[in-house]
Amino acid sequence: DVVMTQSPLSLPVTLGQPASISCRSSQSLVYSDGYTYLSWYQRRPGQSPRRLIYKVSNRDSGVPDRFSGSGSGTDFTLKISRVEAEDAGVYYCMQATYWPPYIFGQGTKLEIK
């Protein structure tokens, strides 16, 4: 199975400052149709996960534009341009290129300093 590796695992950020989370896959996530099925999820404390980004850089409906995704092949990044208090939680990358199975990264805990 492909392995998804996130870094850092813990990310303290000051309000209003940018944040960046890296996700690396053990194999290229480019599917035979040319698309890359890499998503990002946010899990706020006490809430169910919410998808933020799909296909590397497409924001889901209702996701603030301070969230952006980028990358290609095996290296991907989730960026928050200016962190707000509601952004605290755990962020996961997930690959769907080699589904089944869906495989998630270990998670990155973003905390507000």
Place this chain on the structure above:
Amino acid sequence: QLQLQESGPGLVKPSETLSLTCTVSGGSISGSNFYWGWIRQSPGEGLEWIATTSYKGAAYYNPSLKSRVTISVDTSKNQFSLKLSSVTAADTAVYSCTRDDSYGPGYWGQGTLVTVSS
């Protein structure tokens, strides 16, 4: 507004079968381009995909759990279900049902904690 609600016993004995149901409201489980799935998260662990089904019953399983898992769908009740047999303490987790689109789980239920203990 779409809602997914998990239901089932919160406590299951070792070696028994865990059974959960996800009730879908605010949308039909059938006649759509969506799939329906289950994901779990053990305490202190990451997210683990368990299984996915279409409304017609085409099922896909995580190879690591395939021998113990059954996913099924009941379109008349707008529900889908999960059965996990021969459970051990390692199966203690929060189980969430999901609606999956072409890119993966796009909508999640709140999740339900299932503890395996005698």
